[in-house]
Amino acid sequence: MSILMLYRWKSVVTVGLCFYLIVGLWVAPSWAESVNADRSPTAFQAGLQFYRDGEYKQAVTAFTQAIAHRSDHASAYSNRCLSYMQILDYEQAIADCTQAIALNPRDLEAYLTRGLAAHKLGDHDQAIADYSQVLAYDTTDYRAYYNRGLAQFALAHHEQAIADYGQAIQQGAHLDPRSLADFYDDRGLVHLAQHDHDSAIDNFNQAIALDDLNVRAYFNRACAHHQQQDWVAALQDFDQVVEVNPDHAEALLNRGLIHQHLGDIDQAIADLHQAATCFCDQGHMQAYRQTLALLTRLQFPPSLVG
Structure with a gap:
């Protein structure tokens, strides 16, 4: 999928x-x-x-x-x-x-x-x-x-980025929890880019422990679970994203596609329809059109000819 x-x-x-x-x-x-x-x-x-x-x-x-x-x-x-x-x-x-x-x-x-x-x-x-x-x-x-660390990551210098984020976490330990959560979240993204899902999830877990409304950490952890093909865990995290931000179009889209993969077509259609509406409202017209195309194929699958 x-x-x-x-x-x-x-x-x-x-x-x-x-x-x-x-x-x-x-x-x-x-x-x-x-x-x-x-x-x-x-x-x-x-x-x-x-x-x-x-x-x-x-x-x-x-x-x-x-x-x-x-x-x-x-x-x-x-x-x-x-x-x-x-x-x-x-x-x-x-x-x-x-x-x-x-x-x-x-x-x-x-x-x-x-x-x-x-x-x-x-x-x-x-x-x-x-x-x-x-x-x-x-x-x-x-x-x-x-x-x-951000610049190292942009250059795909992953190990250097991880080291810099580690120093940021150590030296910024006095920061408010929400700010510190960003450091863990970004370090998790580096591990995710390396396909080190366990380390990525561990960092996203720490970000969420510091800020339980951290939409980005839930979203990124959902992606890590998806790459592990842990559909249930991915759905739970996308649910958390949508609970905090009901207009999070990407989360709605991805949640809909997982529902489609699991055979829950009605829920998939509902999520894709809501995602399309959000993309349109937010001015992301290319994503809107792509989502509409997915929705159309889901609602009106092509008929066999012959």
């Missing part, structure tokens, strides 16, 4: 920038607030306030004014870099982080954010180099380990 879109690799998680997804990595929460402004000009202070208020384009303008006032203002470059990240201008973010590092080679946040921007642009080798530079100065920075 084949399952469409069996599991969705989580690209990256942002905390501080935008806590969920698809893309972002661990960065300093509210980094702008943590910078020592040392009585900088009014434009710099205005930039910090704009950033705190979520007015990122205005923050860029204010930090640009601060830089025009003082071209060696490392903190202005650093904060403008983070503001550019928020408006998805990764090339300019890299340029500002590079300038901040030139002015202050120990600006670890600039290395971290430049690595994030490089990751967003698909330059995972550069991202790894920047995170490694952070760790050369501070071997306890869980953010750098976690982000480097």
Whole structure:
């Protein structure tokens, strides 16, 4: 049995920038607030306030004014870099982080954010180099380990990714359980990519133990069970996903296909119909059309000719 879109690799998680997804990595929460402004000009202070208020384009303008006032203002470059990240201008973010590092080679946040921007642009080798530079100065920075693990995974460097996630778990043991659960979940995905289902499931179990509403961990554990052909366990996990998020189209789709495989056609039709509706509502039209085609074949199987 084949399952469409069996599991969705989580690209990256942002905390501080935008806590969920698809893309972002661990960065300093509210980094702008943590910078020592040392009585900088009014434009710099205005930039910090704009950033705190979520007015990122205005923050860029204010930090640009601060830089025009003082071209060696490392903190202005650093904060403008983070503001550019928020408006998805990764090339300019890299340029500002590079300038901040030139002015202050120990600006670890600039290395971290430049690595994030490089990751967003698909330059995972550069991202790894920047995170490694952070760790050369501070071997306890869980953010750098976690982000480097994401970049290693993107390059299919599985053993290095597992090692980095392990360090992130160790150094980030003080984090809130939901954040720590992400580290286990991502390490589980690496094991799943290696077809080490037992290790993958163990990591997903730990993620769920830390956060029993962790939809991603239930979904990924369902995929691991599916690969083991443990249909009952996979169904139970997809049930958990749908219980927490009734509009989780991928879970509904996969649950429907398992029901089809097990011969429960009525339940399969119900799940596929709901999945199609969710895909349409969410604007995923290709998945919507694929699901409709599956549903049509299930409801109106081809007749034998002859």
